[in-house]
Amino acid sequence: MKVIRTSNYGEMSRTAGELIIEKIRSNQQLTLGLATGSTPKGVYEYLISDHWQNGTSYKNITTINLDEYIGLRNDHPNSYHIFMRKNLFDLLDIPLAETFIPDGTADDLETECLRYENLIKEKGGIDLQLLGIGQNGHIGFNEPGTPFKSRTHIVTLAESTRQANSRFFPSFREVPAQAITMGISTIFESREILLLASGAAKAEAVARLINGDSDENFPASALKLHRNVTIIADEAALKLV
Numbered sequence: 001m002k003v004i005r006t007s008n009y010g011e012m013s014r015t016a017g018e019l020i021i022e023k024i025r026s027n028q029q030l031t032l033g034l035a036t037g038s039t040p041k042g043v044y045e046y047l048i049s050d051h052w053q054n055g056t057s058y059k060n061i062t063t064i065n066l067d068e069y070i071g072l073r074n075d076h077p078n079s080y081h082i083f084m085r086k087n088l089f090d091l092l093d094i095p096l097a098e099t100f101i102p103d104g105t106a107d108d109l110e111t112e113c114l115r116y117e118n119l120i121k122e123k124g125g126i127d128l129q130l131l132g133i134g135q136n137g138h139i140g141f142n143e144p145g146t147p148f149k150s151r152t153h154i155v156t157l158a159e160s161t162r163q164a165n166s167r168f169f170p171s172f173r174e175v176p177a178q179a180i181t182m183g184i185s186t187i188f189e190s191r192e193i194l195l196l197a198s199g200a201a202k203a204e205a206v207a208r209l210i211n212g213d214s215d216e217n218f219p220a221s222a223l224k225l226h227r228n229v230t231i232i233a234d235e236a237a238l239k240l241v
């Protein structure tokens with residue numbers, strides 16, 4: 001794993017944004033794996049301002065998101081569908097039909113997981129996957145203990161994840177208990193992975209990722225076995241490394 005140390009959130013976002021833009025410029029049909037949460041928001045802002053200022057086009061790009069809550073309609077303000085539209089898709093020239101997010105309202109959720117796996121295959125796999133990291137080491141919504149061989153699946157969220165994400169909801173009670181997420185193996189098959197981390201709250205997770213062993217109790221550590229991973233993190237997130 002390559003580690004790029006940045007001074008703060010803004011520099012982390014700019015560094016990641018530039019890397020993504022470079023990939024898009026060299027492959028206009030890139031399949032980009034995307035993440036939600038606070039961490040990638042600055043990267044998305046960077047991509048949007050570059051699109052408007054420099055004309056980088058997303059007309060032929062495909063995006064595939066990591067995860068979605070179960071039980072929130074796709075137009076629910078806290079769904080990842082709306083998060084992605086508000087923070088990225090509606091502000092670029094990307095056709096919405098080429099943006100994919102698991103459907104957490106599907107009647108048959110197991111079938112939805114299989115459909116998502118097949119979709120990723122049909123799109124030729126993910127060229128570049130953007131990831132955040134949970135304080136407990138989760139990637140996507142793969143909580144500690146998830147087998148490294150897992151594919152897209154249904155998860156019950158850890159109490160700590162629901163607590164952490166309750167900041168986006170009117171109350172903790174309203175945070176869904178379950179989600180659909182790409183599995184660790186699904187994520188691992190991406191040709192390249194970019195993991196972002198910012199702030200002191202992520203310092204322990206980042207230190208364990210960089211210095212610890214590969215262990216299913218710490219999902220992000222699967223990435224230690226991957227050949228093309230870059231961590232871009234700020235000083236605060238790297239303070240224990």
Ligand code: GLP
Binds near residue numbers: 036038066139161
């Ligand atoms: C969420 C998401 C993850 C994200 C992580 C960290 O639960 N499912 O994809 O990386 O938690 O979120 P944040 O960037 O807001 O700290």
